[in-house]
Amino acid sequence: MPGDVTAFAAQDLVLIDALLAVVAVVYLLYRRPRAFILRWVIAVVVVVIVGFVAAKIGAAVYTDPRPFTTDHIRPLVSRAPDNGFPSDHALLAAAIVTAVALVSPLWSLPFVLLGFLVDWARVGAGIHHVADVVGSALFVALGLLIAVFVAPLIVSWLSRRISGRLRGGAASGAQRPR
Structure with missing residues (x-):
């Protein structure tokens, strides 16, 4: 890849990736039932939180100049000479792939390609080692693994709380005749 293209892919491609993912997800969720959307939102939130926390722990435990x-x-891109592990861009790219895949695995394929391009460009630009981008993907994979087990429990808990409040709220909120 020529230097300018690599620099662009290393620095800005993930932003285009995110914008395209938002458009795709909105389109894919538009006619889905609310229950599906709720499950998707909870799963994505769990993936992002676990991935981010794991990345912070990973950065504290492992240093990769x-x-x-x-x-x-x-x-090719100016960066501070700090710890390169893990790659924030690769973490975001992997989270984008996961978010789209949770709606439609087929629609996630172009985002997998964009994610690989981001990762390759980060390494090619000389600002990350392969371990930095692979570590980011593994942190998101850990988030997905946890989300598969935790998200249904959260949805079930929320459903009980919401339906209980709706039943209890309607009865207790009614005005008594005087």
Whole structure:
């Protein structure tokens, strides 16, 4: 990939990826039942929270200096010489793939390609090692694994609370005749 294209993909492609994902998800969820949308939102929130927390823990436990600080190469994108693990861009790209895949695995395929391009560009631009982008994907995968088990429990709990409030709220909120 030429330097300018790699720099663009390393820095800005994930933003285009996110915008396209929002459009795709809105389109795909438009006619879905509210129960499906609720399950999707809860699963995505769990994936994002677990992925983010795991990434923060991973960054605290494992230090991987950026390639341009250790390999004496000139990065295509300016970055601070801090810990490169994990890649925030790769974390977002993997979360985008997961969010779209939870609505439609088929529609997620172009986002998988965009995610690989983002990851490849981050490594090619000299600002991440392969372990940084793979670690990000693994953190999101951990979030998805936990979401598969936790999201149904949260949906069930919310359904009981909401239906209980609707039943109890209607009866207790009624005015008594005087």
